[in-house]
Amino acid sequence: MRIILDGMGGDNAPDEIVKGAADVSLLIEHEICIVGDEPRIRKILSNEKHDSDKLTVRHASEVITGEDSPVKSIRKKKDSSLVRGMEMVRDGEGDLFISAGNSGALMSGGIFILGRIEGIDRPAIGSTYPILSKNTASLLIDAGANAECKPQALVQFAIMGSIYAKEVLKIDSPRVGLVNMGTEPGKGSVMLKETYELLTETAPQAGLHFVGNIEARDIPIGISDVIVCDGLVGNVVLKMTEGMALSISHLIRQKFTEGLVAKAGAALLYNKLGELKKAFDYTEYGGAPILGVKGAVVKMHGSADAKAVRNSIARAVPFMENRVVENITNSICKLQAESSEGTHG
Amino acid sequence: MRIILDGMGGDNAPDEIVKGAADVSLLIEHEICIVGDEPRIRKILSNEKHDSDKLTVRHASEVITGEDSPVKSIRKKKDSSLVRGMEMVRDGEGDLFISAGNSGALMSGGIFILGRIEGIDRPAIGSTYPILSKNTASLLIDAGANAECKPQALVQFAIMGSIYAKEVLKIDSPRVGLVNMGTEPGKGSVMLKETYELLTETAPQAGLHFVGNIEARDIPIGISDVIVCDGLVGNVVLKMTEGMALSISHLIRQKFTEGLVAKAGAALLYNKLGELKKAFDYTEYGGAPILGVKGAVVKMHGSADAKAVRNSIARAVPFMENRVVENITNSICKLQAESSEGTHG
Numbered sequence: 001m002r003i004i005l006d007g008m009g010g011d012n013a014p015d016e017i018v019k020g021a022a023d024v025s026l027l028i029e030h031e032i033c034i035v036g037d038e039p040r041i042r043k044i045l046s047n048e049k050h051d052s053d054k055l056t057v058r059h060a061s062e063v064i065t066g067e068d069s070p071v072k073s074i075r076k077k078k079d080s081s082l083v084r085g086m087e088m089v090r091d092g093e094g095d096l097f098i099s100a101g102n103s104g105a106l107m108s109g110g111i112f113i114l115g116r117i118e119g120i121d122r123p124a125i126g127s128t129y130p131i132l133s134k135n136t137a138s139l140l141i142d143a144g145a146n147a148e149c150k151p152q153a154l155v156q157f158a159i160m161g162s163i164y165a166k167e168v169l170k171i172d173s174p175r176v177g178l179v180n181m182g183t184e185p186g187k188g189s190v191m192l193k194e195t196y197e198l199l200t201e202t203a204p205q206a207g208l209h210f211v212g213n214i215e216a217r218d219i220p221i222g223i224s225d226v227i228v229c230d231g232l233v234g235n236v237v238l239k240m241t242e243g244m245a246l247s248i249s250h251l252i253r254q255k256f257t258e259g260l261v262a263k264a265g266a267a268l269l270y271n272k273l274g275e276l277k278k279a280f281d282y283t284e285y286g287g288a289p290i291l292g293v294k295g296a297v298v299k300m301h302g303s304a305d306a307k308a309v310r311n312s313i314a315r316a317v318p319f320m321e322n323r324v325v326e327n328i329t330n331s332i333c334k335l336q337a338e339s340s341e342g343t344h345g
Numbered sequence: 346m347r348i349i350l351d352g353m354g355g356d357n358a359p360d361e362i363v364k365g366a367a368d369v370s371l372l373i374e375h376e377i378c379i380v381g382d383e384p385r386i387r388k389i390l391s392n393e394k395h396d397s398d399k400l401t402v403r404h405a406s407e408v409i410t411g412e413d414s415p416v417k418s419i420r421k422k423k424d425s426s427l428v429r430g431m432e433m434v435r436d437g438e439g440d441l442f443i444s445a446g447n448s449g450a451l452m453s454g455g456i457f458i459l460g461r462i463e464g465i466d467r468p469a470i471g472s473t474y475p476i477l478s479k480n481t482a483s484l485l486i487d488a489g490a491n492a493e494c495k496p497q498a499l500v501q502f503a504i505m506g507s508i509y510a511k512e513v514l515k516i517d518s519p520r521v522g523l524v525n526m527g528t529e530p531g532k533g534s535v536m537l538k539e540t541y542e543l544l545t546e547t548a549p550q551a552g553l554h555f556v557g558n559i560e561a562r563d564i565p566i567g568i569s570d571v572i573v574c575d576g577l578v579g580n581v582v583l584k585m586t587e588g589m590a591l592s593i594s595h596l597i598r599q600k601f602t603e604g605l606v607a608k609a610g611a612a613l614l615y616n617k618l619g620e621l622k623k624a625f626d627y628t629e630y631g632g633a634p635i636l637g638v639k640g641a642v643v644k645m646h647g648s649a650d651a652k653a654v655r656n657s658i659a660r661a662v663p664f665m666e667n668r669v670v671e672n673i674t675n676s677i678c679k680l681q682a683e684s685s686e687g688t689h690g
Contacts, residue, residue, distance in 0.1 A: 132596050144526055147534040181489055181580035189492040189577060216584035220592035232534060235526035236581050239561035244589035247565035251477050251624060252597075255617040265613030272600040272607050279596060 001320055003313060004094035007036030008063040008081040009101020011303045014040055017100060020309025022050035027310070028317060033094060035060050036081040060084040066302065070104030074112055082106065086113040089295040095320040098287060098313060100300040107145050110293035117325070119332040122146050122153045123292030124231070125299065126164055127238055128315075131222035132279050138219075139165045139174075140227040142234050143288055149230040151195040154178070155202050159335070160291040160328050161226035162208055167322035168289070168315075169225070176203075177214030177224030179233055187213055191230075199228075206335050216240075245280040252276075286315035291328065296320045346665055348658060349439035352381030353408040353426040354446020356648045359385055362445060365654025367395035372655070373662060378439060380405050381426040405429040411647065415449030419457055427451065431458040434640040440665040443632060443658060445645040452490050455638035462670070464677040467491050467498045468637030469576070470644065471509055472583055473660075476567035477624050483564075484510045484519075485572040487579050488633060494575040496540040499523070500547050504680070505636040505673050506571035507553055512667035513634070513660075514570070521548075522559030522569030524578055532558055536575075544573075551680050561585075590625040597621075631660035636673065641665045 005021050007014045018041050021032050031054050034041050038059035045055070062080040064073045077083060082101055086109045088094040099106055103125070110123055117123075124142035131138060141161040146153065158176045165174035178196060180188045185196055196213060203210040214223050219237060229237065252273075256266040266273065287298040296319045300312045318324075350366050352359045359379075363386050366377050376399050379386050383404035390400065407425040409418045422428060427446055431454045433439040444451055448470070455468055462468075472488035475481075486506040491498065503521045510519035523541060525533045530541055541558060548555040559568045564582060574582065597618075601611040611618065632643040641664045645657045663669075 132592055133599070147526060147532075147537070179581065181492060181577055187492075192492070192577075216581040217588040217591075219585065220588045232526050232537075233578065233581055236524065236561040236578055237585060240564065240582060240585035241589060243562040243565045244586060245593070246562075247477055248590070248593050251621065254478070255620055256614060258617065261613050262617050265610045265617070268606050268610030268613065269601060272603065272610070275600055276596065 001095040002031040002033060002093070003316070003320070004085045004088050004097045005032055005034045005313070006081045006085050006097070006099030006101055007034040007041050007057075008060070009099040010300065011100075012305055013100065015044055016304065016306045017309050018044040019048055019306035020304070020313065021055060022048035023306060024310045024313045025051040025054045028314060030054070030317065031056065032313070033058055033088070035085040035088070036063075037061075058084065058088070064102050064105045066102050068102060068105060070102060070108040073102070073105050074108045082109055083113065086110070086295070086297070089297075090114050096296040096298065096316055098298040098300060098316055100302055100304045100309070103299055106297060106299050107290060110290045110295070110297050114293045114295040114297070117292055117294055117329050117332060119336050120156055120292040122149065122156070123290060124157050124160065126161060126289045126291055127234070128169070128286055128288070129219070129227060129238075129241070130279075131220070134222050136222060137169055138222055138225050138227055139169060140229070140234055140237060141291065142229065142231040143238060144231045144235040145290075146231040148232070149191070151191060151198045154195045154228055154230065155198050156292070156332065158199060158208055158210070158226060158228045159206050159331055161228065163327045163331060164289060164291060164319070164324055165225045167324050167327065168318045171225045173209045174225035175209050175211045176226040176228060177211050179216060179219070179227060179229035179237065180213035181215070183213045183215060185213070202335070205338050206331065249277065249280055287312035289319060289324075294325065294329075296325055346440040347376040347378060347438070348661070348665070349430045349433050349442045350377055350379045350658070351426045351430050351442070351444030351446055352379040352386050352402075353405070354444040355645065356445075357650055358445065360389055361649065361651045362654050363389040364393055364651035365649070365658065366400060367393035368651060368655045369658045370396040370399045373659060375399070375662065376401065377658070378403055378433070380430040380433070381408070382406070403429065403433070409447050409450045411447050413447060413450060415447060415453040416457075418447070418450050419453045427454055428458065431455070431640070431642070434642075435459050441641040441643065441661055443643040443645060443661055445647055445649045445654070448644055451642060451644050452635060455635050455640070455642050459638045459640040459642070462637055462639055462674050462677060464681050465501055465637040467494065467501070468635060469502050469505065471506060471634045471636055472579070473514070473631055473633070474564070474572060474583075474586070475624075477565070479567050481567060482514055483567055483570050483572055484514060485574070485579055485582060486636065487574065487576040488583060489576045489580040490635075491576040493577070494536070496536060496543045499540045499573055499575065500543050500551075501637070501677065503544060503553055503555070503571060503573045504551050504676055506573065508672045508676060509634060509636060509664070509669055510570050512669050512672065513663045516570045518554045519570035520554050520556045521571040521573060522556050524561060524564070524572060524574035524582065525558035526560070528558045528560060530558070547680070550683050551676065594622065594625055632657035634661075634664060634669075639670065639674075641670055
């Protein structure tokens, strides 16, 4: 299979992107095509150890930056690495597109170039959410693409998230939880109440393992494998996780350097503090899938360095290998057929 | 002035509540009246050191429990400590009501017994949010009373929160931030966009120091002194804070007890780890004010022990002393007068 990599997206492009690609070409069996400024990419590649049988370059003359308007840039920058790369996936020249570029443009590109999967109201961004104490991960969906959602859309997020959790995160029968302000069924906004009911009703036929409402307090300990919420709540969950990890790291550093005894203790804990820091480093956990479009698309962190690029590509492999997009397409199609049968019968 | 304390609300009532009251009677100059099962309360008091000139008891024969329906219990349990206590504030026999009991019943009691302040659409619960790195606190409003809010209500939260932050948390010109999924003005749901505009427009006349949209990532470092959001987002922020603190504490404990070297290091850091643990203990930070009703009402944590009760009462004093309720009433009244002048002029 063939991975299409946006060579020009992100804060550290093209250098770190190309280095990460060179690195991962030695690790995985799939082909990688880097799209972007060919002379620059080739020059970086010439200094990096890589598998030249697996690594190809496709020229694209334009770049969509973080400041570009998502929808406009997709329409105007026809020869950008992002547009060209997505077109390759659309045209069957690639099986996955991965980019550290403009998230909005990636989402717009997914919708306008690849197209929505039939029956999906709103594509969403998934985010791999690390469960530190268990050394596993959950999938949070939507991570910020849709500020407001209808219950129907959240049910689709649950279905897409479950398939991704199963095929990519390797979780059997993933538990689906709906983020709410209490665990009782009647909790939350009208939208959340309706979503709870619709999820309960849909779960058996959609093969969802719905565990009900979950409280944000229990997200970090892995109360569910799929964390369903609208993009606003998803953003708050992710940003609070990041903010608390930073704030607590800061506090630990402050406390552990107060006085000689503390410093001596901290010196003995040097390795453990390193492990903690690593656990808090959310760039370790790979990219974020865009789900609901007709192609596998992964968004890497905008500040991804070579190591993050390598990890993200490696972790994205099962997304294409296990045909997550086809899987979602079939599930939604089957569900629609069954519910229309139900209506007519 | 006189504080009315619900002697029967919370998991540890009446024992810990009464002990906390006994303790605080030795520290503050105000009178405290404990409402509840008089014989039981007197018996506990007889074993505790307290200032008997300041501590009185008022009998109430019923108790509203955590399982009671908020609205029904307020109507049916007329002789409960919660209803009787609030009535005392309504009737001028007390200046503040504080309880560790059923939050919903406290909110309903505030609305039905004390009544909404004129011009306030929705009373809200504020939560003192600790900023660990600065050893200060912000006020988050709404902490969970209103799952859905209109822009107008959020603007009122901003006004009430600013007054509370100034008078109780002692912050001059408190910075008001609106929780959103990005800092740019056009971000978020339709409701958030409208709220942003309304806050910008209202800030000068309401004397608000509105700093714009804030991201959840920056809440723990104290990006604003008043954190404005609907109750759903507020609940997610608070519960994520709690969940991350717990999850990281757990991880620290796990890492720091792996092997002898780590254990030796942890032993040297014993005091510092204690300070960290204390910083994470959100019960340290006192109670949550209910704002927007015609009386000062504070909700303590349901599992408050004597120490938490003592802290909550002591910290609630400026809420009544500085006449926060009158302050809010006047601000809202003035704002309405000005905007109706604006309309007519």
